[in-house]
Amino acid sequence: MEILRPDYVLTPEGVVTNTDVAVEHGCIVDLRPASRQSNYTRRLAGKIIIPGLVNAHSHAFQRAIRGGVQHMGGTSDDFWSWRTAMYGVAGALTPDTIGPISRLAFLEMALGGVTAVGEFHYVHHQANGRPYDDPNELAHRVIQAARDVGIRIALLRVTYNTSAIGIPAKPEQRRFCDVSPEASLEAVSVLSDRTDDYVRIGLAPHSIRAVPESWLRELASFEGVVHAHVAEQPAEVRQCLDALGRSPLAVFADSGLVSERFTAVHLTWPGDGDLARLAAAGGGVCVCPTTEYDLGDGIFPIQDWPGRVCVGTDSHARIDILEEARLAHTVGRAHAGRRGIGGERPAIGILQSACAGGAQSIGFESGIAVGRPADLVAVDLSSASFLGVDPLEAVAFGAGANNVTDVWVGGQEVVRDGHHAMHREIIEAAKLALAAVRA
Ligand SMILES: [Zn+2]
DSSP: OEEEEEEEEEETTEEEESEEEEEETTEEEEEEEOOTTSOOSEEEEEEEEEEOEEEEEEOGGGGGGTTSSSSSSGGGOOHHHHHHHHHHHHHHOOHHHHHHHHHHHHHHHHHTTEEEEEEEEOOOSOTTSOOOSSTTHHHHHHHHHHHHHTOEEEEEEEEOOEEETTEEOOGGGGGGOOSOHHHHHHHHHHHHTTOBTTEEEEEEEOOTTTSOHHHHHHHTTOOSOEEEEESOSHHHHHHHHHHHSSOHHHHHHHTTOOSTTEEEEEOOSOOTTHHHHHHHHTOEEEEOHHHHHHTTOOOOOGGGOOSEEEEOOBTOSSOOHHHHHHHHHHHHHHHHTSSOOSSSSHHHHHHHHHTHHHHHHHTOOOOSSTTSBOOEEEEEOOSGGGTTSOHHHHHHHTOOGGGEEEEEETTEEEEETTEETTHHHHHHHHHHHHHHHHO
16 A cells, blocks of 8 residues: 655645545545554655646647747748648658657656546548558557556547538548548447546547538437537637538537537637536536647637636647646636636636546546545645745646656556656657657
8 A cells, every 4th residue: 555645635625734645456545644653655745745637638749749830920820820730740640650759748748747638639540541450540559658658548539521611621631531420430439449447438529610510410429528629710610600600619519419528629719608508518618728829719718607627738839737727717817807717716726627627528537535546646835936825826826747746647656756767768769750750
């Protein structure tokens, strides 16, 4: 049994002190008073243990474009020119490069306290659009990358068919495309046969740009978690209103896809009534501020949203889940022109977005309580910047990936004192893969 003795523990009831966290067989088996007489196996002085952070929206391969997409078209640069550059890398991926690049992204996540990722996976086929011998070849490589790093993954297998509403896919999009909704559901079904406590499979109709409305109705038969890009860009919303007479969220809802298992990613431009409709169905929103601000998408109006929130690093311009959650809430204040967003204790709202909201969105458990999986993160609060600051406020409003020192997933120590056992191996393989896809 591992017995952790930090200075603080963030439980569902709040931050507690003098408490040991006992872990056995992958789960938290006891939260008990720490005393001089009792034994522990690991002292974590100056640290707080919080639940594992959840990155609910990732495209792992996009780690390969970091730093290469900030100076493309000068002042005319926007989401769509960024996408063209991103397609260049997506087109160059192979089974031998998607794995090492995904491992690099997942390593950075683990080092920053991420214990579970929602991987919105849409590169399925060969560059010419022909399926690999195993049609799920690339999905298996991405799943294996998460297993290698030691974090949980919900592979959100994407359905894709069109370039825009009623417009066939472009050649550079052929790798993403399915021939029918039945083919998408079949792929999800086959992948689901190889799941366990560390791997879940969800369904991800890419967006109203990429999936015909008739397909969405077919996909609504799926019974697991569903994620979709919704209303990320004003142009996408205009096209949807022109072609279908409703907002993107309304099209998903009318298709039967919006339920408590549904997460709308971005929703930066919700239409009238969209937020109320989504909340009434019990759906969630995944906000990805560093990407949304990097791409000039817009700002999700969190101040008007009563439902659950999770966050993701999406394009991996940066990977820091506490920063994402903090931005989602604090930029919401700037947007709204007031404070008081995120409930009576805003720090709780931020950590809910970073932990439990994400776990619920991608189908995993969260929280430091007896019987829950031991997905735990130690955050070092001993630096001068946190002196005299309440530990909960310090984590929510000050800490980031760089303050994470230790990470456990299912009780397994994935990061110890800031170090991952496969660090060097992952970096060396990623160097070769990055060079190959950027060539
Ligand atoms: Zn995305």
